[in-house]
Amino acid sequence: MIKKIITLIKKKNTVSNSYSIHILHKEADFLIKKLFEELSELLICFNKYNINKGCFNRYFLIKEICDILYHLLLFIVYNNFSFLEIEKEFLRRSSISGAEEKIFR
Numbered sequence: 001m002i003k004k005i006i007t008l009i010k011k012k013n014t015v016s017n018s019y020s021i022h023i024l025h026k027e028a029d030f031l032i033k034k035l036f037e038e039l040s041e042l043l044i045c046f047n048k049y050n051i052n053k054g055c056f057n058r059y060f061l062i063k064e065i066c067d068i069l070y071h072l073l074l075f076i077v078y079n080n081f082s083f084l085e086i087e088k089e090f091l092r093r094s095s096i097s098g099a100e101e102k103i104f105r
């Protein structure tokens with residue numbers, strides 16, 4: 001699905017009524033600021049629907065998570081990375097534990 005959304009975003013052009021195009025035409029650092037904004041929304045949502053407060057609503061959180069992932073995908077497209085490059089890095093990491101990988105950073 002992630003690969004599919006990247007392809008969908010890449011196919012969009014200026015004539016389409018596209019939110020992705022609208023965002024991709026902003027300043028270079030706009031997407032990073034947008035990601036901070038989306039992360040803050042997740043934090044607010046998490047605090048509001050915190051399981052300990054007894055009103056945990058998984059769906060609200062899922063929607064916030066999707067907003068973050070979507071804007072991260074826009075960042076990937078904006079910077080001309082391919083899905084394959086990201087996948088390759090994850091594949092490399094999958095062969096070693098995170099703790100082990102941390103030593104080599």
Ligand SMILES: N=c1c2ncn([C@@H]3O[C@H](COP(=O)(O)OP(=O)(O)OP(=O)(O)O)[C@@H](O)[C@H]3O)c2ncn1[C@@H]1O[C@H](COP(=O)(O)O)[C@@H](O)[C@H]1O
Nearest residue numbers: 005008009012016017018019020021037041066067070071
């Ligand atoms: N998955 C998404 C997706 N998730 C979130 N969003 C957009 O991101 C917005 C969420 O951001 P905010 O919470 O900041 O909402 P906002 O305050 O209205 O946004 P701003 O005006 O502040 O930028 C939503 O209102 C959607 O417009 C998405 N827009 C598009 N996609 C995917 O991208 C494809 C292409 O979409 P378009 O580029 O719009 O054609 C779609 O078919 C979907 O698959």
